[in-house]
Amino acid sequence: MADVVDTNVPLVVRFPEQHSRLLVDACEQLLDDIISEGRVVITDAAGEIIEEYFHQLNYSGAPTLGDVFAKWVFDNRWTWDDSARPDIDPIGLHEYGVLAGDDADFDPSDRKFIAVAKVSAAPIHQAADTKWLDWGDALARHGVEVIFVHESSIRDAYKTKFGRDAP
Numbered sequence: 001m002a003d004v005v006d007t008n009v010p011l012v013v014r015f016p017e018q019h020s021r022l023l024v025d026a027c028e029q030l031l032d033d034i035i036s037e038g039r040v041v042i043t044d045a046a047g048e049i050i051e052e053y054f055h056q057l058n059y060s061g062a063p064t065l066g067d068v069f070a071k072w073v074f075d076n077r078w079t080w081d082d083s084a085r086p087d088i089d090p091i092g093l094h095e096y097g098v099l100a101g102d103d104a105d106f107d108p109s110d111r112k113f114i115a116v117a118k119v120s121a122a123p124i125h126q127a128a129d130t131k132w133l134d135w136g137d138a139l140a141r142h143g144v145e146v147i148f149v150h151e152s153s154i155r156d157a158y159k160t161k162f163g164r165d166a167p
Helices: 008-014 023-038 048-058 063-074 108-120 132-141 151-162
Strands: 002-005 088-094 122-124 146-148
Touching: 002 023, 002 108, 008 023, 008 048, 008 063, 023 063, 023 151, 048 063, 048 108, 088 108, 108 122, 132 146, 132 151
Parallel strands: 002 122, 122 146
Antiparallel strands: none
């Protein structure tokens, strides 16, 4: 099994005080499972996902499991088959040819994860970013599956933020 892991999953673990205990526990469990099972984490050929991980996480692998995860991906990415680092055809800042221009509604920093998931057919694990709940139709057009690490937490956050249930 291969996974695409949005940066907010290890960030929830790195900054647990900002999230519910249930969400933090679910993110910790996912990261622990990925590491202990030696699952492949899909990044990209240009290294944009790795760069984002270390823009927000600690390269030393300390002090949290989120940091350990990022370092583990960095250390193992070249041991995995080349398909774990697909070419998503970067054509400009936050623009990717594999999305064929259909990325207007996606947050620019999330487009690389969507492009990688499309090319690899691996699911994206998402933790705390409510806007992903609004992108269902566009993600479906690209055949991208999103797995919310703790779905009730993100749906509660959406309702709190927008005053209505998520789509």
